[in-house]
Amino acid sequence: MSHLLKKITEKIDHIELTLVDPQEPCDARVVSANSVAYNESFIPIWQDNYQIAVPKSWPIAQQSSINIIQLQDMPFINRAPCDALDTLKVVMADASIRFQPRANIKTIEYAWQLVCAGIGAALLPDWQEILEAEALVLMPVEDNRLIKDIGLAFNRNKENSFIISAVKEVCRSVRVS
Structure with missing residues (x-):
């Protein structure tokens, strides 16, 4: 997790990360595949x-x-x-x-x-x-x-935003097979 967060902060200038509880609203979250909501997409990472x-x-x-x-x-x-x-x-x-x-x-x-x-x-x-x-x-x-299975879950409606696109790119680059 620390490695992933470091890569995200290196990729996106001036990003401010806020770690939240699972039930709090957010743009993206690192969760188990079982925790993905119906309106979210999921990219496996590890x-x-x-x-x-x-x-x-x-x-x-x-x-x-x-x-x-x-x-x-x-x-x-x-x-x-x-x-x-x-x-x-x-x-x-x-x-x-x-x-x-x-x-x-x-x-x-x-x-x-x-x-x-x-x-x-x-x-x-x-x-x-x-x-x-x-x-x-x-x-x-x-x-x-x-x-x-742990990965990135994000709202499908925000899939093409700059931040989400950049975070998805980082997740794909650090993916452990």
């Missing part, structure tokens, strides 16, 4: 791959992956909203695995810190800074690929 983060001190942290059955009664950091976690909960319910929330929060940063503190497991993206965290381990869930 995918976030989600894995189970567990404290490094837990015995299960020695494994290279985790089986869905092993999630039974595991204490979880419940992060909402999170499309990937919603998908995992459905997979767990289909397998009759009980989701056991230990804490309820909204941000990845809080979830990450609670895992490091040993409070519970969390579903987190495999961002480099999380992968480098010394107090946790990320493990893929066997037979389940939990991803979120």
Whole structure:
């Protein structure tokens, strides 16, 4: 995200960015594909791959992956909203695995810190800074690929404005395949 915002500010002289909450009106927003409104167009930029983060001190942290059955009664950091976690909960319910929330929060940063503190497991993206965290381990869930497509959503009526056109160009140039 920081890289994208830096590229936008380099491309468009004197642009003033305002980061807003998801429900606030705006010209464009970086969101998951599931969050695109009916009147918006969407340009994919990257995918976030989600894995189970567990404290490094837990015995299960020695494994290279985790089986869905092993999630039974595991204490979880419940992060909402999170499309990937919603998908995992459905997979767990289909397998009759009980989701056991230990804490309820909204941000990845809080979830990450609670895992490091040993409070519970969390579903987190495999961002480099999380992968480098010394107090946790990320493990893929066997037979389940939990991803979120992230991209630029913008009002179709403003598609040809100078600003939106320039931002679209930047998004296409930084797109990760």
